[in-house]
Amino acid sequence: MTGPTPRSGGCGGGCACGGPAPQGAGGGCGSAGAGGDGGLLSIGRRHADGTVGPLGMAGVLGAAVGAGATAAVGSAATTAERGGGDGGFGSGQDPAAGSGYRSAPPRMGFFTDTSVCIGCKACEVACKEWNAIPEDGLTFTGMSYDNTIGLGADSWRHVAFIEQDKPLAGQVTGGVTGEDAQGMRWLMASDVCKHCTEAACLDVCPTGSLFRTEFGTVVVQEDICNGCGYCVPACPYGVIDQRHGDGRVWKCTLCYDRLEVGQQPACAKACPTDSIQFGPLDELRERAALRVDQLHEAGVTEARLYGHDPQDGVGGDGAFFLLLDEPEVYGLPPDPVVTTRDLPRMWKLTAVAAVSLAASVAAAFARRAGR
Ligand code: SF4
Numbered sequence: 001m002t003g004p005t006p007r008s009g010g011c012g013g014g015c016a017c018g019g020p021a022p023q024g025a026g027g028g029c030g031s032a033g034a035g036g037d038g039g040l041l042s043i044g045r046r047h048a049d050g051t052v053g054p055l056g057m058a059g060v061l062g063a064a065v066g067a068g069a070t071a072a073v074g075s076a077a078t079t080a081e082r083g084g085g086d087g088g089f090g091s092g093q094d095p096a097a098g099s100g101y102r103s104a105p106p107r108m109g110f111f112t113d114t115s116v117c118i119g120c121k122a123c124e125v126a127c128k129e130w131n132a133i134p135e136d137g138l139t140f141t142g143m144s145y146d147n148t149i150g151l152g153a154d155s156w157r158h159v160a161f162i163e164q165d166k167p168l169a170g171q172v173t174g175g176v177t178g179e180d181a182q183g184m185r186w187l188m189a190s191d192v193c194k195h196c197t198e199a200a201c202l203d204v205c206p207t208g209s210l211f212r213t214e215f216g217t218v219v220v221q222e223d224i225c226n227g228c229g230y231c232v233p234a235c236p237y238g239v240i241d242q243r244h245g246d247g248r249v250w251k252c253t254l255c256y257d258r259l260e261v262g263q264q265p266a267c268a269k270a271c272p273t274d275s276i277q278f279g280p281l282d283e284l285r286e287r288a289a290l291r292v293d294q295l296h297e298a299g300v301t302e303a304r305l306y307g308h309d310p311q312d313g314v315g316g317d318g319a320f321f322l323l324l325d326e327p328e329v330y331g332l333p334p335d336p337v338v339t340t341r342d343l344p345r346m347w348k349l350t351a352v353a354a355v356s357l358a359a360s361v362a363a364a365f366a367r368r369a370g371r
C-alpha cells in the first residue's frame with residue numbers, strides 16, 4: 001500500500017503533521033510537546049497547514065470548564081440550536097461550511113454497495129492495520145462467518161454475514177424461480193461510522209475532542225477525549241465506543257490523515273470489489289441512484305438506499321449504503337434521529353418552568369410580607 005505514513009509510525013493524532021507516535025494517553029499533536037505544537041491542547045484541532053479547525057459550542061463550553069468535564073450534556077448548544085450549524089435538516093448545506101470552514105473542499109464520504117460485497121474482510125484488516133487498532137478479542141460466535149459481531153472501539157469496520165433462507169434474486173433452484181424457489185443467501189455488508197450530517201456525538205462532546213473536519217467528516221481527537229462517555233448513548237447508530245482499560249472513545253476517522261494528503265481511506269483502497277466507494281458525497285449519491293436503477297432492471301427489486309436522504313432524521317449520512325433487505329436485518333435502525341434534536345425545546349421548557357417557580361416563590365414571600 002502506498003500513501004502517507006501509517007499512524008503507528010506517524011503522529012497518531014489523526015493528522016499529517018509528521019509528529020511522533022502517541023505514548024499512551026495523549027501524545028498526539030494535541031498534546032504538549034508532541035508534533036512540535038507544544039501545548040496545543042487548544043480549542044480547535046490543528047491541521048498540517050497550521051490552521052485550527054473550529055469546534056462546536058459544546059467543545060467551547062467543555063474546554064471552558066476544563067477537562068474535568070463537569071459541563072452538563074444539556075449545556076451544549078446542539079446542531080438545531082445553532083440554527084443548523086451543521087447544515088440543518090434538509091438544508092443541503094455542507095456541514096463543514098456550517099461548522100465555520102470558509103473554504104472547504106467538497107464533502108467526502110462512503111457509498112457501500114452491499115450487493116457486491118464478498119465478505120473477504122479486507123476492509124476490516126486494512127482499517128486495523130492503517131489505524132493501528134488493537135485486537136478485539138475475536139472468537140467463534142456461532143453467527144455464520146461473523147466473528148467481529150459489531151462496531152466498537154477496536155472494530156471501526158464490521159462486515160456482517162446474514163444467512164437467509166431465501167434464494168438470490170433471479171436464482172433458479174430446481175427449475176423454480178420467484179417466491180416458490182428454495183435456496184439460501186448471505187447478505188454481507190461492511191458497516192462503519194455514518195459521519196452524520198447532524199452528529200449528536202459531536203453535539204454532546206464537552207471537550208471538543210469530537211470535531212467536524214473540512215471534509216465534512218466527524219473525527220475523535222483521542223488526546224483530548226477525557227473518557228466521559230457522553231457521546232456513546234448520543235449516537236443513534238450505536239457506533240462510538242469506549243475502549244476497555246482506556247476509557248477514551250474511538251471510531252472511524254474516515255482516514256482523516258490519508259484524506260489530508262489526497263489518499264483514499266484504507267478500507268476503500270483495499271476493497272477488491274468496490275463495494276466500498278469513496279468520493280465526493282454528491283457524486284456518490286448520483287452513482288448510488290444509478291446502481292439501484294440498474295439492480296431493479298436486473299430483477300433485484302429489493303435493492304434500496306439507506307442513509308442517503310438529507311431529509312432523514314440525521315440530515316443524511318456521510319457514509320450511506322445500498323441494502324438488499326430492510327435495515328433492521330443488517331442491525332441498522334430504520335429511522336435514526338439525531339438524539340439532541342429535542343434539547344433546545346427541552347431547555348426552553350426548563351427555563352420557563354424555572355422562571356414560573358421563581359415567580360411563584362417571590363409572590364408567596366410578597367403575600368407573607370404583606371400580612
Ligand atoms: S454514526 Fe454516531 S459516532 Fe458516527 S458521526 Fe453519527 S452520531 Fe457520531
Ligand code: SF4
Pocket residue numbers: 116117118119120121122123124159188189190270271272273274275276
Ligand atoms: S473489502 Fe469489500 S468485498 Fe471485502 S468484505 Fe470489505 S466491503 Fe466486502
